[in-house]
Amino acid sequence: MTNGHDTHSHIVPIKVYLLVYVALLVLLVATVGAAYLPGHHTLLNNVIALTIAVIKAVLVILYFMHVRYSTRLTWLWASAGFFWLLIMFILTLGDYFTRHWVPVLGWE
Amino acid sequence: MSVAVAKHGEVKHNYLNAGDTVLSWLLTTDHKRIAVLYLVSVTLFFAVGGLLALLIRLELLTPQGDLMTSENYNRVFTMHGVVMIFLFLIPAIPAVLGNFLVPLMVGARDLAFPRLNLASWYVYMAGGLIATWAMVNGGVDTGWTFYPPYSSSYSTSQVTLTIIGAFLIGFSSIFTGINFIVTIHKMRAPGLTWFRLPLFIWAHYATSVIIVLGTPVVAITLLLVAVERVFRLGIFDPALGGDPILFQHLFWFYSHPAVYIMILPAMGVISEVVACFSRKRVFGYHFVAFSSVAIAVIGFLVWGHHMFTTGQSVYAGMVFSLLSFLVAVPSAVKVFNWTATMYKGHIEFRAPMLYVMGFLGLFVIGGLTGLFLASLATDIHLQDTYFVVAHFHYIMVGGTIFGYLAGLHFWWPKMTGRMYPEGIAKLAALIIFAGFNLTFLPQFVLGYLGMPRRYHWYPEEWQMLHVMSSAGAALLGIGYILPVFYLLWSLRNGALAGPNPWGATGLEWKTDSPPITHNFEETPIVTEEPYAYENHHQQEEVASGTGASTAEA
Numbered sequence: 001m002t003n004g005h006d007t008h009s010h011i012v013p014i015k016v017y018l019l020v021y022v023a024l025l026v027l028l029v030a031t032v033g034a035a036y037l038p039g040h041h042t043l044l045n046n047v048i049a050l051t052i053a054v055i056k057a058v059l060v061i062l063y064f065m066h067v068r069y070s071t072r073l074t075w076l077w078a079s080a081g082f083f084w085l086l087i088m089f090i091l092t093l094g095d096y097f098t099r100h101w102v103p104v105l106g107w108e
Numbered sequence: 109m110s111v112a113v114a115k116h117g118e119v120k121h122n123y124l125n126a127g128d129t130v131l132s133w134l135l136t137t138d139h140k141r142i143a144v145l146y147l148v149s150v151t152l153f154f155a156v157g158g159l160l161a162l163l164i165r166l167e168l169l170t171p172q173g174d175l176m177t178s179e180n181y182n183r184v185f186t187m188h189g190v191v192m193i194f195l196f197l198i199p200a201i202p203a204v205l206g207n208f209l210v211p212l213m214v215g216a217r218d219l220a221f222p223r224l225n226l227a228s229w230y231v232y233m234a235g236g237l238i239a240t241w242a243m244v245n246g247g248v249d250t251g252w253t254f255y256p257p258y259s260s261s262y263s264t265s266q267v268t269l270t271i272i273g274a275f276l277i278g279f280s281s282i283f284t285g286i287n288f289i290v291t292i293h294k295m296r297a298p299g300l301t302w303f304r305l306p307l308f309i310w311a312h313y314a315t316s317v318i319i320v321l322g323t324p325v326v327a328i329t330l331l332l333v334a335v336e337r338v339f340r341l342g343i344f345d346p347a348l349g350g351d352p353i354l355f356q357h358l359f360w361f362y363s364h365p366a367v368y369i370m371i372l373p374a375m376g377v378i379s380e381v382v383a384c385f386s387r388k389r390v391f392g393y394h395f396v397a398f399s400s401v402a403i404a405v406i407g408f409l410v411w412g413h414h415m416f417t418t419g420q421s422v423y424a425g426m427v428f429s430l431l432s433f434l435v436a437v438p439s440a441v442k443v444f445n446w447t448a449t450m451y452k453g454h455i456e457f458r459a460p461m462l463y464v465m466g467f468l469g470l471f472v473i474g475g476l477t478g479l480f481l482a483s484l485a486t487d488i489h490l491q492d493t494y495f496v497v498a499h500f501h502y503i504m505v506g507g508t509i510f511g512y513l514a515g516l517h518f519w520w521p522k523m524t525g526r527m528y529p530e531g532i533a534k535l536a537a538l539i540i541f542a543g544f545n546l547t548f549l550p551q552f553v554l555g556y557l558g559m560p561r562r563y564h565w566y567p568e569e570w571q572m573l574h575v576m577s578s579a580g581a582a583l584l585g586i587g588y589i590l591p592v593f594y595l596l597w598s599l600r601n602g603a604l605a606g607p608n609p610w611g612a613t614g615l616e617w618k619t620d621s622p623p624i625t626h627n628f629e630e631t632p633i634v635t636e637e638p639y640a641y642e643n644h645h646q647q648e649e650v651a652s653g654t655g656a657s658t659a660e661a
Contacts, residue, residue, distance in 0.1 A: 080321060091428075092354075092361075094427065099419075101421070
C-alpha cells in the first residue's frame with residue numbers, strides 16, 4: 001500500500017526499440033509473403049497469419065508497452081485481457097461448433 | 109454556489125471557490141470539479157433522453173400510430189436508448205459520484221491520472237455532441253443495439269455518426285476505469301487495507317474491471333459495422349459473406365456486462381447509505397465485497413441469453429441459461445445482506461434511505477423477472493415483448509437511477525456544503541417510486557399478453573394498460589423535475605451542512621464540506637474497520653450530551 005507515485009521506471013536502450021521495430025517489419029513481410037504461398041490453403045494461411053499476428057502483438061506489449069519491465073500487477077492485468085479474450089472465443093465458438101448437433105428443419 | 113464561512117467571517121477555501129472563471133472549470137484537473145462537469149452534462153443528456161421517453165409514451169396513449177410515422181417512432185425509441193444508456197446510465201454514477209468520492213474515500217489528493225480524468229470528460233462531450241449532431245440531422249432508427257445487416261446495409265439514418273459518438277463515449281469510460289483501478293491499487297491512505305475499503309470502492313473497482321475489459325470489444329464491433337456500412341466490407345451482412353449472429357455475440361459480450369457497469373456502482377451507493385441510516389455495519393462485508401467481483405466476472409459469461417431466439421445453438425443456449433441463473437446468486441447475496449443490515453438497526457427514513465428501500469424492492473422484481481428471461485422455454489414467449497422492456501427498466505431505472513438519486517442526495521451536502529430540503533426530497537422520492545411502478549408494472553402484463561417492443565400500433569384491448577403506463581411516465585417526469593429545482597435552490601438557501609451531517613463513517617466525512625482542493629489538510633491514517641457505527645454509537649452514549657450530530661467518525 002502506498003500513498004504516492006511509484007517513481008521507479010526502467011530505461012529501455014533505444015537499440016532494443018530498433019530491434020523490435022525491425023522484427024515487426026520482418027514479420028509484416030512474412031505475413032504478406034505467406035498470403036502468396038502456392039496452393040490456396042485457406043486454413044494454413046489463417047494459421048500462419050494469426051501466429052505471426054500474435055507474435056507481433058506480444059512484442060508490442062512486452063517492449064513498446066513496457067510490460068516486460070513492469071510489476072506483477074501489470075502482468076496480471078495484461079494477462080486478464082488475454083483471458084477475457086479466451087472467454088469470448090470459447091463461448092462464441094461453443095455456439096458455432098454445436099449449432100448442427102440438433103438438425104433444424106430447412107437449415108440442412 | 110455555496111461558500112462555507114468560518115465563525116470569524118473569513119471565507120473558507122474549498123474546491124468550489126478555488127477559481128471562478130469558465131476556464132478554471134474547463135481546464136481543471138481536480139476530480140471534484142470534473143465530477144461537477146459530469147453532473148451537469150449527464151443531467152442535460154438525461155433530460156434529452158427523458159423527453160424522448162415522454163414522446164414514446166405520448167404516442168402509445170392510443171392504439172393507432174397517430175402522433176408520428178413508424179419511421180419517426182423507430183428513431184425516437186432508438187435515440188432514447190442511445191442517449192440513456194451511453195450518455196446517462198453508464199457514466200452517471202462512476203463519472204459523477206465515483207469521480208467525486210473515490211479519491212476522498214481512499215484518502216488521496218486526487219485520482220492517479222488527473223489529466224486523463226479531464227480528457228475523459230472532453231472525449232465524453234465530443235461523443236455526446238456527435239451523437240446529438242446525428243440526432244438533429246435525422247437521427248438513427250436501428251434500435252440502440254445497432255443489429256446488422258439492417259444497420260450496416262439498409263438503414264438510411266445516421267448510423268455511422270452515432271456509432272462514432274458511441275465509440276468515443278466508450279473510450280471516455282475506459283479512461284475513467286483505468287483511473288479508478290490505479291487509484292484504488294496505489295493511492296490508498298496508510299492503514300486502509302483492502303478489507304477496510306468502503307463497499308462503494310469495491311463496487312467501483314469491479315465496475316472498472318468490466319469497463320476496461322469489455323468496452324474495447326464493443327468499440328471495435330461498432331466500428332466494424334461502420335466499416336461494413338461505408339466500405340461494403342463483408343463482416344456481418346450475409347449478402348456480403350458476413351455473419352449477423354457474430355455481431356450479436358461481440359455486441360452482447362460487452363453490452364450484457366454493461367448492465368453491471370450501470371448497476372454495480374448503484375449497489376456501492378446502497379451499501380454506504382443502508383449502513384449509515386441503519387447505524388450498523390454492513391452485514392457480511394466480505395460477502396458483499398466479493399459478490400461485486402463475482403458479478404463482474406460471471407457477468408461476462410451470460411451474454412448468450414440475449415440470443416436464445418436468434419439462431420444460436422440450443423446447447424450454447426443451455427449453457428448461457430445456466431450461467432445466467434448463476435449470476436443471480438451474488439446479486440441475491442447483496443440484497444439479503446442489505447436487508448440483514450437493516451434488521452434491528454436504528455433506521456432513519458431520510459430521502460436517500462427511501463431511495464434505497466425503493467431500490468431493494470424494484471431490483472428484486474427486476475432480477476427475478478430476469479430469471480424468466482434466462483429460462484429457455486419462457487424466453488421463447490417473452491423475447492422482444494414489453495416484458496423485456498419492463499424487466500430492464502426495473503433494473504436500470506429502479507436500480508441505477510434509484511441508486512444514483514440515493515447517492516446524489518446522500519453526498520449532496522459533501523459536494524456543495526449545503527443541505528437539501530428533506531421534506532420535498534422525500535416527496536419526490538415517493539412520487540418517483542409511484543410513477544415508476546405505474547409506468548412499468550403494466551408493461552409486464554402487456555409483454556405477457558404478447559405486445560412486442562418497438563411497435564406503436566397495437567390492438568385496442570391493450571389501451572388501458574398503455575394509458576396507465578403513460579400516466580405513470582408523466583408522474584415520473586414530475587418526480588425527476590423536483591430534485592432539479594430543490595437541489596439548485598439549496599445551493600444558496602440550504603442549511604450549512606458541516607463536515608458530517610449524517611454522522612457517517614468513511615474518510616470523505618472527515619474533511620470539510622465542500623472539501624478543499626487537495627481533499628485533506630493532512631493525509632488521513634485509517635485505524636478501524638469500515639462502518640464502525642456500533643463503536644461510534646457506544647462512544648456517543650459514553651460522552652452523552654455531545655449530541656448525535658457531532659458524532660463525527
